[in-house]
Amino acid sequence: xxxxxxxxxxxxxxxxxxxxxxxxxxxxxxxxxxxxxxxxxxxxxxxxxxxxxxxxxxxxxxxxxxxxxxxxxxxxxxxxxxxxxxxxxxxxxxxxxxxxxxxxxxxxxxxxxxxxxxxxxxxxxxxxxxxxxxxxxxxxxxxxxxxxxxxxxxxxxxxxxxxxxxxxxxxxxxxxxxxxxxxxxxxxxxxxxxxxxxxxxxxxxxxxxxxxxxxxxxxxxxxxxxxxxxxxxxxxxxxxxxxxxxxxxxxxxxxxxxxxxxxxxxxxxxxxxxxxxxxxxxxxxxxxxxxxxxxxxxxxxxxxxxxxxxxxxxxxxxxxxxxxxx
Amino acid sequence: xxxxxxxxxxxxxxxxxxxxxxxxxxxxxxxxxxxxxxxxxxxxxxxxxxxxxxxxxxxxxxxxxxxxxxxxxxxxxxxxxxxxxxxxxxxxxxxxxxxxxxxxxxxxxxxxxxxxxxxxxxxxxxxxxxxxxxxxxxxxxxxxxxxxxxxxxxxxxxxxxxxxxxxxxxxxxxxxxxxxxxxxxxxxxxxxxxxxxxxxxxxxxxxxxxxxxxxxxxxxxxxxxxxxxxxxxxxxxxxxxxxxxxxxxxxxxxxxxxxxxxxxxxxxxxxxxxxxxxxxxxxxxxxxxxxxxxxxxxxxxxxxxxxxxxxxxxxxxxxxxxxxxxxxxxxxxxxxxxxxxxxxxxxxxxxxxxxxxxxxxxxxxxxxxxxxxxxxxxxxxxxxxxxxxxxxxxxxxxxxxxxxxxxxxxxxxxxxxxxxxxxxxxxxxxxxxxxxxxxxxxxxxxxxxxxxxxxxxxxxxxxxxxxxxxxxxxxxxxxxxxxxxxxxxxxxxxxxxxxxxxxxxxxxxxxxxxxxxxxxxxxxxxxxxxxxxxxxxxxxxxxxxxxxxxxxxxxxxxxxxxxxxxxxxxxxxxxxxxxxxxxxxxxxxxxxxxxxxxxxxxxxxxxxxxxxxxxxxxxxxxxxxxxxxxx
Numbered sequence: 001x002x003x004x005x006x007x008x009x010x011x012x013x014x015x016x017x018x019x020x021x022x023x024x025x026x027x028x029x030x031x032x033x034x035x036x037x038x039x040x041x042x043x044x045x046x047x048x049x050x051x052x053x054x055x056x057x058x059x060x061x062x063x064x065x066x067x068x069x070x071x072x073x074x075x076x077x078x079x080x081x082x083x084x085x086x087x088x089x090x091x092x093x094x095x096x097x098x099x100x101x102x103x104x105x106x107x108x109x110x111x112x113x114x115x116x117x118x119x120x121x122x123x124x125x126x127x128x129x130x131x132x133x134x135x136x137x138x139x140x141x142x143x144x145x146x147x148x149x150x151x152x153x154x155x156x157x158x159x160x161x162x163x164x165x166x167x168x169x170x171x172x173x174x175x176x177x178x179x180x181x182x183x184x185x186x187x188x189x190x191x192x193x194x195x196x197x198x199x200x201x202x203x204x205x206x207x208x209x210x211x212x213x214x215x216x217x218x219x220x221x222x223x224x225x226x227x228x229x230x231x232x233x234x235x236x237x238x239x240x241x242x243x244x245x246x247x248x249x250x251x252x253x254x255x256x257x258x259x260x261x262x263x264x265x266x267x268x269x270x271x272x273x274x275x276x277x278x279x280x281x282x283x284x285x286x287x288x289x290x291x292x293x294x295x296x297x298x299x300x301x302x303x304x305x306x307x308x309x310x311x312x313x314x315x316x317x318x319x320x321x322x323x324x325x326x
Numbered sequence: 327x328x329x330x331x332x333x334x335x336x337x338x339x340x341x342x343x344x345x346x347x348x349x350x351x352x353x354x355x356x357x358x359x360x361x362x363x364x365x366x367x368x369x370x371x372x373x374x375x376x377x378x379x380x381x382x383x384x385x386x387x388x389x390x391x392x393x394x395x396x397x398x399x400x401x402x403x404x405x406x407x408x409x410x411x412x413x414x415x416x417x418x419x420x421x422x423x424x425x426x427x428x429x430x431x432x433x434x435x436x437x438x439x440x441x442x443x444x445x446x447x448x449x450x451x452x453x454x455x456x457x458x459x460x461x462x463x464x465x466x467x468x469x470x471x472x473x474x475x476x477x478x479x480x481x482x483x484x485x486x487x488x489x490x491x492x493x494x495x496x497x498x499x500x501x502x503x504x505x506x507x508x509x510x511x512x513x514x515x516x517x518x519x520x521x522x523x524x525x526x527x528x529x530x531x532x533x534x535x536x537x538x539x540x541x542x543x544x545x546x547x548x549x550x551x552x553x554x555x556x557x558x559x560x561x562x563x564x565x566x567x568x569x570x571x572x573x574x575x576x577x578x579x580x581x582x583x584x585x586x587x588x589x590x591x592x593x594x595x596x597x598x599x600x601x602x603x604x605x606x607x608x609x610x611x612x613x614x615x616x617x618x619x620x621x622x623x624x625x626x627x628x629x630x631x632x633x634x635x636x637x638x639x640x641x642x643x644x645x646x647x648x649x650x651x652x653x654x655x656x657x658x659x660x661x662x663x664x665x666x667x668x669x670x671x672x673x674x675x676x677x678x679x680x681x682x683x684x685x686x687x688x689x690x691x692x693x694x695x696x697x698x699x700x701x702x703x704x705x706x707x708x709x710x711x712x713x714x715x716x717x718x719x720x721x722x723x724x725x726x727x728x729x730x731x732x733x734x735x736x737x738x739x740x741x742x743x744x745x746x747x748x749x750x751x752x753x754x755x756x757x758x759x760x761x762x763x764x765x766x767x768x769x770x771x772x773x774x775x776x777x778x779x780x781x782x783x784x785x786x787x788x789x790x791x792x793x794x795x796x797x798x799x800x801x802x803x804x805x806x807x808x809x810x811x812x813x814x815x816x817x818x819x820x821x822x823x824x825x826x827x828x829x830x831x832x833x834x835x836x837x838x839x840x841x842x843x844x845x846x847x848x849x850x851x852x853x854x855x856x857x858x859x860x861x862x863x864x865x866x867x868x869x870x871x872x873x874x875x876x877x878x879x880x881x882x883x884x885x886x887x888x889x890x891x892x893x894x895x896x897x898x899x900x901x902x903x904x905x906x907x908x909x910x911x912x913x914x915x916x917x918x919x920x921x922x923x924x925x926x927x928x929x930x931x932x933x934x935x936x937x938x939x940x941x942x943x944x945x946x947x948x949x950x951x952x953x954x955x956x957x
Contacts, residue, residue: 005795007784009715020711024782027712031702038669042694045676046683061613061841061869064678072617072674076667083666087659087705094709095652101711104645119486153645158481159578161643161718165784169714172644175480176572177579179645192796196643196718196786198474200481201401204789281793301401 007192009165013212014184016101016168023097027090034086101169106150106182113141114152117160117173117195119304120202121266121279126222127152135225136254138266140274141210144218145185153179158200164193164210172197185212192280201302207280225270228257229325239314240321248308255325265305272325278303286319293318329879331846331860332872338857342883347439347854349907358907360444361853362433365451367749369426372455373419379462380414381816383407385809388773392806394794404790405472406491410465412475413495416592417502418458420734424599425450425509427741428537430749432513434844434851435531437522437860439888442515443508444904445911445946450508452915457501460923464494471495474788476585477559479570479578484563493563493926496555500922503548510541510548517541518893522843523878524862526895531842532609532616535623536602539630543595546634551588554581565929579644586637594633596730598626600737601668604690607737607744608672610840611687612679615866618671625671628664632657642713651710658708665701669694684838685759689740692767696732700725703778718788721781727774739766739819746826747833751849754830758822762815769811776801776808841866859889906950914942 012018064072106112116123126135143149153162153173163170168183185191195206213221232238244250245259252265260268274284278300282288291298294315296305310318329337349359359365386407390399399407433441441447464470469490473482482492517538521530530538558569558581568574570581609616616622638646638654672694681687703725706712716722746754780801785792792798836845845868847855860867861876878898881887886904891897921935 007796009782009784017715020715023709023711024706024715027706027709031705035698035702038673038698039695041673042676042691045673045681048677048681061615061839061866062680064614068678069617072678076618076621076670076674079670080663080667083663087662090705090709091656091659094655094711098652098655098710099648102642102648102651102714104648158486159478163784163786165715169711170643170717171714174572174578174644177577181645192784194784194786198478198481198718198788200486201405203786204401204791207793 005190005192007165007194011166013189013191014167014186016183017166018186019097019101020169023094026093030086030090103182104180106180107148110148110150110182111144112150112152113143114154115141115162115173117153117155117157117162117199117206119157119200120195120206120300122162122206122208123156123266133222133226135222136267137225137270138274139208139276139279141208142218142221143185143210143212144215145188145212147215148182148184150180150182153181159197160195160199160206161197162193163196164191166191167210170196185210188212188214190275194280202300205279205281205300207276209275209280211275225273229255229269230257232321232324236317237321237324240317240319240324243310243314243318244321247310248306252306268322268325270325272323278305284323286323289319289322290315329858329877330873331875331877335857337877337879339883340852340857343854343857344852346884346886347852349853354909355907357912358448358909360440360448360905360907360911362429362441362444362447363851363853365447366426366428366430368451369422369429369454372451372458373423373426376414376418376458377423378816380411380419381813383411383414385813387411388806388809390790391792391802393803394792394799396791399790401790402472405474405788406470408788409471409474409495410461413461413471413498415730416475416596417499418454418461420596420730421502421506421592422454423738424540424596424734425506427603427738427745428513428540428599429509431745431844432516432534432537433520434748434847434855435534435842436517436520436525437843437856437862438516438520439855439859439886440904441512442520443512445908446508447512448908449911449915449946450505450512452912453501453508453918454505456915456919457498457505460501460919461494461498464490469494476589477555478585479559479562479576479581480572482559482563483571483573484566485571485573490926493560496560496563497922497926499551499555501919503552504918506544506548510544513537513541514545519890519899520888521891521896522860522862523889523891523896523898524876527893528620529862529865531602532605532619532622532626533599533602533842535626536598536600536605539626540595540598543591543598543630543633547588547591547595550584551592554585554588558584560926564926579641582641582644583637586640587634589640590637591633593726593729594629597733597737598629600693600734600741601626603737603741603744604672604693606840606842607686607690607740608675608679609842609866610744610838611682611684611690612675613682613839614675614679615841615869616671617674617678618667619865621667622671625664625667629661632661632664636661639708639713642710643717648710655708655710659705662701662705662708669698684743685754685756685763686740686744688760688763689736689743692763693732693736693740695767696728696736696770700728700732704729716781718786719781720777720785720787723787724774724777724781727770727777731770731774736766739763742823744838745844746823747837747849748844748847749850750827750830751833752826752830753833753837754826755822758818758825762818762822764815765811765818766815769808769813769815772808772811773805774808776804780805836868839868841869843867908946910942910946914939914946917942 012021112127114125122139124137124141128134153171155173155175160173161170171179171181189212191210193208232241250260252262253268254261256269277284296303349355390396471491473487473492517534561567562569562571568576570576570578572578605616635657639658743754743759783797785798833849835849858877864870887901890899890902892899917938918935921931924931
């Protein structure tokens with residue numbers, strides 16, 4: 001993976017994550033100061049201990065004077081009052097930021113993308129009123145910069161959680177209970193996301209990428225993705241296609257433009273254009289792909305991807321074919 | 327002339343008392359013991375063994391996470407280990423160890439001879455032990471839960487967690503919760519009805535207040551988890567009910583609500599007793615009465631109430647309605663007020679006291695540092711927008727280890743050093759104690775502080791591995807090395823405890839010049855606790871000269887008589903006779919254990935449990951031959 005990759009909530013793009021970042025800084029500084037004061041007072045009381053030892057014998061109990069007690073009472077009351085005010089303020093600030101950030105109603109004009117979590121990859125569906133412009137893909141979400149995106153979450157097995165720290169907080173994907181959140185990218189870029197709710201054996205390897213592009217570039221991408229794949233041109237990829245279509249691959253995967261139309265595994269139309277394979281586990285290179293197809297259980301133990309027996313001689317054409325699906 | 331505490335031995339036949347209250351020195355006597363000291367010690371020891379097991383599991387996880395794409399543990403093993411770690415620490419260590427401290431100390435602190443229901447007490451311990459053995463026994467048959475200590479359906483449901491692991495987890499909850507409920511009932515009755523004459527509620531030691539609030543919390547919280555784990559989950563899995571299985575029309579969020587209605591108070595159940603310990607230790611070591619007693623008591627009770635109104639902050643990411651979520655933000659913030667008041671009162675006590683810097687006080691200072699930081703991150707997690715980023719990341723892992731280790735384990739260690747002379751009759755070594763404190767303190771912060779950062783960098787919880795290049799490597803390595811520093815500190819602590827127990831300096835009855843009644847008993851206490859039950863006249867009875875304190879005379883010494891007093895003002899009400907030691911609590915627990923264990927394999931085992939349990943209870947309550955006594 002490349003070195004600039006980040007999944008940090010400090011590396012923000014877009015208003016929601018930026019709001020949260022500002023709030024985090026505010027909370028962090030204020031609470032950090034309070035922490036230092038409280039611990040400081042505790043440590044200062046150690047200094048008073050030594051004064052006490054010089055002044056009084058150590059034995060027995062002692063009773064501070066009524067004046068000391070009254071002073072302490074005042075101090076504790078004031079401290080409690082300040083705590084109350086601070087917490088009240090923090091609640092107000094937090095709720096008002098939350099109204100913007102965690103609203104489960106997307107702004108008008110949002111692009112609606114359905115994200116369905118499943119063990120252990122992401123089914124992505126671009127919705128549209130025009131059935132011919134509905135796009136099914138997997139593990140990689142392209143979005144136009146500047147446009148609000150509504151993420152409609154769902155799950156078909158266990159609970160997952162959709163999280164791209166650079167863009168927005170997380171939202172659970174719960175079977176039978178659709179959820180919604182919205183996000184917006186301020187700058188073009190590639191943002192990594194990962195499942196945040198423990199979802200079984202390969203919870204650790206359930207990542208995805210959100211790729212924010214300028215609107216024109218996004219439209220071009222969408223139009224290209226909507227098209228079925230082109231027929232292979234050279235002998236090698238033709239052979240690869242045949243291998244794919246007569247092997248068990250087609251029992252789970254779809255490639256639009258061919259007879260493969262199963263929906264169990266990720267849709268592989270335009271597979272070659274994706275950044276990673278196995279839900280963000282490996283970079284999409286021929287070598288990695290060969291390793292993944294030959295022995296998926298080695299790379300992602302427990303994955304539901306079947307180990308399909310492919311003859312060594314057939315592996316190269318198959319990979320060439322899949323990578324040619326740009 | 328009224329007899330006073332300074333001459334109490336003149337009024338007691340100590341030999342007869344010992345004869346009446348001792349357990350028989352045989353194996354059978356050991357198994358049938360109903361003495362609160364013995365059972366309290368068993369709880370504490372057993373819990374520490376589970377702490378060790380849970381700690382080893384933590385080390386294994388840290389080893390796996392030391393570097394990216396590590397292959398030390400497989401995904402399956404890692405998931406089993408983090409499930410066992412959480413389950414062990416919450417259900418088999420943290421709650422039972424606090425219960426054990428309560429069972430041991432409360433009767434001594436309130437000045438009575440035993441807990442209210444001695445056989446129930448023994449039964450509770452055996453159920454707890456059986457639950458622990460059940461969980462780890464099943465591990466040898468490869469029935470290991472791997473859906474997390476929270477076991478969210480549908481992942482924990484029949485479809486996605488085949489095998490018996492999750493059933494074992496759910497039924498283990500039943501064992502430990504029965505045990506916790508037994509202790510709660512005993513402690514409430516002991517505290518409310520068996521206090522020494524004169525110990526009106528406003529003179530009760532802070533530790534007893536904390537155990538009282540904690541016990542009431544257990545009574546409200548534990549049934550919720552049994553509904554979640556047994557009624558919902560186990561029934562969905564074993565007999566095909568449809569409570570929380572979405573494939574059958576059930577609602578997985580219902581499980582989360584009920585689970586966290588227990589799960590959040592659980593945290594306070596663990597750490598309220600620790601707050602009581604801190605108050606006790608500070609009062610003794612600053613040699614002044616704790617500052618702000620009424621405020622502290624009200625804060626404890628406030629914590630107990632508010633803790634039940636926060637559970638949804640574990641579910642902010644599930645997309646509940648915003649107005650409802652905002653309420654839970656406010657409630658979560660509120661608990662910082664009651665917790666803050668307690669911190670302020672302790673600071674005022676420190677400020678105006680004459681502090682003695684023992685090992686116990688070291689741990690209390692460690693507690694203030696760590697717990698306050700955990701409290702601050704807690705405020706962050708109460709805020710919905712911040713929680714949506716931090717939720718289910720290592721930030722949360724850092725937060726609750728700061729709260730639970732800082733808020734409960736450090737005070738527990740402080741309490742352990744403080745009461746060790748009472749438990750064993752010997753002092754713990756102060757130099758080794760302070761050394762273990764510093765190593766634990768440094769190791770703790772080295773392990774858990776970097777996790778805040780990891781969470782903000784996007785590292786999610788419960789991942790068995792992670793890819794390189796996300797900037798997580800160094801912090802993970804630091805955390806792993808810190809875990810081994812903690813191990814060193816823990817080993818020194820254990821060595822110190824073992825060595826001090828064998829050859830530590832002999833402890834007097836009251837080595838710390840403390841204020842509360844347990845220090846008037848011998849170290850270790852005689853089986854009857856006090857030759858004559860004390861009468862008290864102030865909140866700090868031992869700081870009142872013994873010649874000015876009364877004693878209770880007139881209880882029989884040849885049968886197990888205790889004094890029952892009124893709830894508020896503790897006017898003596900009547901004498902009550904406690905049951906003798908008996909093997910039946912053990913046998914009853916065994917019967918229920920067989921039935922509960924079998925029930926994960928087939929419903930008919932519930933009948934077995936009923937029949938065996940009923941036989942046990944008949945034996946348990948079989949009337950004893952009345953004692954022949956002179957009129």
